[in-house]
Amino acid sequence: MWNIGGKDDGMIPNERDAALRARAKQVVPGGMWGHQNAANLPEGYPQFFESARGCRIRDVNGREYVDLMCSFGPMVVGHQHPEVEEAARRQAERGDCQNGPGEVMVELAELMVDTVAHADWVQFQKNGTDATTVCVTIARAATGKRKVLVARGAYHGAAPWCTPYPAGVMTEDRAHLLHYDYNDVASLTAAVGQAEGDLAAIVVSAFRHDLAKTQELPTPEFARAARALCDATGAALILDDVRAGFRLHLGGSWEPVGVRPDLSAFSKAIANGHALAAATGNDRFREAATKVFTTGSFWTGAVAMAAAVATLKVMRREDAPARMEEAGTRFRQGMDALAAKYGVPIEQSGPVQMPMVLFTGDTEFRFANTFCVAALAEGGYFHPKHNMFLSTAHAPADIDAVLHAADAGFRAVAALG
Amino acid sequence: MWNIGGKDDGMIPNERDAALRARAKQVVPGGMWGHQNAANLPEGYPQFFESARGCRIRDVNGREYVDLMCSFGPMVVGHQHPEVEEAARRQAERGDCQNGPGEVMVELAELMVDTVAHADWVQFQKNGTDATTVCVTIARAATGKRKVLVARGAYHGAAPWCTPYPAGVMTEDRAHLLHYDYNDVASLTAAVGQAEGDLAAIVVSAFRHDLAKTQELPTPEFARAARALCDATGAALILDDVRAGFRLHLGGSWEPVGVRPDLSAFSKAIANGHALAAATGNDRFREAATKVFTTGSFWTGAVAMAAAVATLKVMRREDAPARMEEAGTRFRQGMDALAAKYGVPIEQSGPVQMPMVLFTGDTEFRFANTFCVAALAEGGYFHPKHNMFLSTAHAPADIDAVLHAADAGFRAVAALG
Numbered sequence: 110m111w112n113i114g115g116k117d118d119g120m121i122p123n124e125r126d127a128a129l130r131a132r133a134k135q136v137v138p139g140g141m142w143g144h145q146n147a148a149n150l151p152e153g154y155p156q157f158f159e160s161a162r163g164c165r166i167r168d169v170n171g172r173e174y175v176d177l178m179c180s181f182g183p184m185v186v187g188h189q190h191p192e193v194e195e196a197a198r199r200q201a202e203r204g205d206c207q208n209g210p211g212e213v214m215v216e217l218a219e220l221m222v223d224t225v226a227h228a229d230w231v232q233f234q235k236n237g238t239d240a241t242t243v244c245v246t247i248a249r250a251a252t253g254k255r256k257v258l259v260a261r262g263a264y265h266g267a268a269p270w271c272t273p274y275p276a277g278v279m280t281e282d283r284a285h286l287l288h289y290d291y292n293d294v295a296s297l298t299a300a301v302g303q304a305e306g307d308l309a310a311i312v313v314s315a316f317r318h319d320l321a322k323t324q325e326l327p328t329p330e331f332a333r334a335a336r337a338l339c340d341a342t343g344a345a346l347i348l349d350d351v352r353a354g355f356r357l358h359l360g361g362s363w364e365p366v367g368v369r370p371d372l373s374a375f376s377k378a379i380a381n382g383h384a385l386a387a388a389t390g391n392d393r394f395r396e397a398a399t400k401v402f403t404t405g406s407f408w409t410g411a412v413a414m415a416a417a418v419a420t421l422k423v424m425r426r427e428d429a430p431a432r433m434e435e436a437g438t439r440f441r442q443g444m445d446a447l448a449a450k451y452g453v454p455i456e457q458s459g460p461v462q463m464p465m466v467l468f469t470g471d472t473e474f475r476f477a478n479t480f481c482v483a484a485l486a487e488g489g490y491f492h493p494k495h496n497m498f499l500s501t502a503h504a505p506a507d508i509d510a511v512l513h514a515a516d517a518g519f520r521a522v523a524a525l526g
Numbered sequence: 527m528w529n530i531g532g533k534d535d536g537m538i539p540n541e542r543d544a545a546l547r548a549r550a551k552q553v554v555p556g557g558m559w560g561h562q563n564a565a566n567l568p569e570g571y572p573q574f575f576e577s578a579r580g581c582r583i584r585d586v587n588g589r590e591y592v593d594l595m596c597s598f599g600p601m602v603v604g605h606q607h608p609e610v611e612e613a614a615r616r617q618a619e620r621g622d623c624q625n626g627p628g629e630v631m632v633e634l635a636e637l638m639v640d641t642v643a644h645a646d647w648v649q650f651q652k653n654g655t656d657a658t659t660v661c662v663t664i665a666r667a668a669t670g671k672r673k674v675l676v677a678r679g680a681y682h683g684a685a686p687w688c689t690p691y692p693a694g695v696m697t698e699d700r701a702h703l704l705h706y707d708y709n710d711v712a713s714l715t716a717a718v719g720q721a722e723g724d725l726a727a728i729v730v731s732a733f734r735h736d737l738a739k740t741q742e743l744p745t746p747e748f749a750r751a752a753r754a755l756c757d758a759t760g761a762a763l764i765l766d767d768v769r770a771g772f773r774l775h776l777g778g779s780w781e782p783v784g785v786r787p788d789l790s791a792f793s794k795a796i797a798n799g800h801a802l803a804a805a806t807g808n809d810r811f812r813e814a815a816t817k818v819f820t821t822g823s824f825w826t827g828a829v830a831m832a833a834a835v836a837t838l839k840v841m842r843r844e845d846a847p848a849r850m851e852e853a854g855t856r857f858r859q860g861m862d863a864l865a866a867k868y869g870v871p872i873e874q875s876g877p878v879q880m881p882m883v884l885f886t887g888d889t890e891f892r893f894a895n896t897f898c899v900a901a902l903a904e905g906g907y908f909h910p911k912h913n914m915f916l917s918t919a920h921a922p923a924d925i926d927a928v929l930h931a932a933d934a935g936f937r938a939v940a941a942l943g
Contacts, residue, residue: 129629129632132632132636133631133632133635135636135639135647136632136635136636136638136639136646136647136648137631137632137635137647137648137649138647138649138807138812138813138815138816139815139816141626141627142649142815142816142819142820142821142825143819143820143821143822143825144821145625145626145627145821145826147626155626156626156627157626157627157628157629157631157632158621158624158625158626158627158628159620159621159628159629160620160621161620161621161624166621166624166625169628169629176625178625180623180624180625180823181625181823182823183623183823183824184623188621188624189619194618197618198615198618201611201614201615202606203576203577203578204575204576204577204578204583204605205799205800206597206600206601206799206800206801207575207578207583207597207605208562208575208583208593208595208597208598208907209558209562209564209572209573209574209575210558210562210573210574210575211574211575211576211586212546212574212576212586214550214554214574215546215549215550215553215554215574218550218553218554219549219552219553221553222552222553229553230552230553230554230555231553231554232554232555232559235652235653235801235822235824236652236653236656236822236823236824237822237823238822239653242685242686245694246686246693246694246695247694248694249694249695249696250693250694255696267819267820267821267822268659268685268820269659269663269687270686272818272819272820273819274817274818274819276663276667276814276817276818276819277662277663277664277665277666277667277814277817277818278663278666279666279672279701279702281698281699281701281702282698284696284698284701285696285698351823376823377823382622382623382824382827383622383623383824384623384652384801384823384824384827384830390555395555396555397693397694398555398556398559399555399556399559400691400693400694401689401691401693401694402559402560402684402689402690402691402693403559403560403684403685403689404559404560404561404562404684405560405652405653405654405655405684406597406598406599406600406653406654406768406793406794406801407600407652407653407799407800407801408559408560409562410799410801413801490625
């Protein structure tokens with residue numbers, strides 16, 4: 110059942126996916142919204158998925174892939190992880206969305222505070238955008254100040270204050286945002302100056318993981334400067350760990366660089382695909398966090414919290430970041446070898462657990478698209494522009510299967526001449 | 527196991543709940559956030575819940591209640607509804623959060639468009655606040671205008687633009703909000719005038735369901751005026767049906783009054799407690815909806831969508847609003863009889879499916895708190911200030927059990943003298 114590159118046995122290629130897209134177009138604007146809209150991918154990608162196990166996914170046409178996107182991050186210990194799903198199932202049999210949280214909220218909050226180095230407390234939400242918005246709001250409530258610094262091109266969510274596209278957004282939604290360049294201490298210092306004493310927060314991504322760009326880990330100089338500027342001004346250092354959280358370091362993605370934030374936003378990997386987000390903070394921001402009114406109908410849902418407890422326990426027991434680093438190193442080395450074999454220069458950047466592959470000089474993504482479509486046909490689900498994600502379910506044999514698909518991708522790129 | 531008013535068998539009253547609250551206080555600011563914070567309820571209410579079946583809930587102390595809050599709305603066909611949970615389980619065994627939606631997204635979108643009278647399309651999210659925010663953003667994108675009218679005191683979510691409490695909120699977050707009084711055509715017309723040709727939307731609640739206030743169904747004059755003002759100005763009429771959706775009318779809560787919105791926000795009851803929200807719209811707003819970038823890591827999660835399909839099918843088959851109206855009428859009549867029996871005047875307002883009980887002259891909520899604590903001890907979970915919610919799981923015997931608890935509540939209020 111879970112063999113890679115399964116054929117669709119006489120079915121017209123993509124028939125089921127195409128039929129669903131046609132139906133979706135009638136009842137969903139454009140057929141799909143947001144980051145999972147397959148209209149933004151080259152032809153050949155499926156829009157709809159049938160099922161998933163471990164690091165393998167199956168589309169509605171019955172084609173199977175080793176997946177390098179992990180649902181754009183949430184899947185961190187593998188789809189259908191038995192411990193996670195058993196915990197979710199057990200909780201679901203008792204209660205999920207009730208008149209208040211279950212006991213599991215306390216267990217999860219304690220586990221988060223024990224796991225995340227800077228955290229004295231935590232609040233839970235449902236979206237990464239909820240968590241980043243809550244952090245910014247708490248920073249403003251605590252400091253009584255307004256300006257928030259964000260890196261140019263960084264993604265912090267899809268609410269009007271942060272969505273990367275302007276439709277429906279007003280000037281006032283970003284009235285108090287100021288911009289700096291990631292890893293550029295001079296631009297950060299200049300932006301703090303621009304805030305003119307009205308600085309509430311500096312928001313930093315775990316690393317520079319902008320779409321379609323070379324990824325950059327934070328330099329120690331940049332991280333220390335951000336911390337020092339916050340300390341000097343009383344502003345909050347907010348780490349947006351939504352995308353990278355629990356893949357680089359379980360204690361928070363800036364632990365390796367030795368700098369601790371005041372507030373962090375987590376989501377994606379926290380519950381292995383169950384909808385959950387979290388804002389963590391230190392004691393300096395605890396009182397402000399009690400004053401900000403933020404809530405949602407499902408935010409105390411006990412099933413996602415039970416899944417998160419199980420996910421965190423598995424990740425801690427298995428040292429998940431180290432396992433993903435092994436898989437990522439195998440992938441990166443294999444990709445470099447294939448690039449050399451075919452004489453196709455690539456640039457791999459960012460942490461190996463979250464692979465980013467760009468083809469040198471490929472400004473129009475012609476090479477990337479060709480590569481991805483060819484790899485897809487051989488059972489490897491890559492993304493041409495977005496950073497990818499590994500999980501602890503990516504065993505060496507899975508990486509080798511991905512590299513087998515990548516071989517076809519490189520061959521296709523080389524054939525472009 | 528599910529008997530009402532179960533005793534805690536030698537356990538110190540509230541021991542487990544109190545212990546969890548003490549632990550929570552260490553790791554969650556104030557021990558809890560938002561609308562489910564039991565610190566806002568009289569002493570005696572539990573914060574933490576152990577399990578739930580049908581319309582009955584059990585707290586962590588082992589006490590059982592017939593519930594009138596339905597998780598503040600989400601529970602609409604009863605906790606652990608076999609069809610809903612079976613659908614969720616079957617989907618969970620295949621896949622939930624994947625690289626794109628499952629086929630179930632199309633099925634759900636078609637079902638929503640078929641069910642909701644004004645809807646030509648739908649987009650899905652996770653929070654009610656997501657859905658109201660998406661509607662407002664689409665309205666602005668479509669009209670190229672900025673002003674949004676909301677009723678004074680209405681709740682539309684907990685993001686900075688709409689949260690009812692000011693901590694961390696800036697003037698700019700509400701720069702283009704204008705206010706009117708619900709059901710007051712003159713104030714609505716005046717607010718449209720204030721918008722000075724820059725009107726993007728009029729937002730209306732399904733009915734006036736403000737906290738701690740007399741509830742009011744929309745008058746036909748008000749509803750028709752809102753529609754006419756939008757038609758005259760090109761603004762969007764946005765119905766916030768997050769709280770009331772699927773309880774008053776499956777086609778949308780303004781169907782009984784005969785006025786259709788352009789955009790609607792749904793959440794709460796849509797998937798019987800599984801985290802989901804939806805923005806629906808007519809074709810005039812379809813193109814704008816394709817341009818607004820709004821997304822979330824879990825928004826295509828297939829399990830909540832499978833639960834929503836099952837919930838909608840059950841609600842349609844059973845004519846859920848009519849069943850809740852029967853239960854609500856039995857409750858309202860019973861409460862009036864008890865009020866008369868004890869000579870304690872009350873005011874019941876709003877739709878019977880979403881009961882609101884206020885004690886006459888009880889400005890400090892002394893009567894309401896006394897009533898609720900006494901009813902709680904007899905196995906009836908009321909709320910002293912918030913509208914309550916019925917479900918199709920509230921059978922006549924359950925309403926009678928609630929009224930038995932209410933009898934104790936009225937007796938306690940009468941004893942206050």
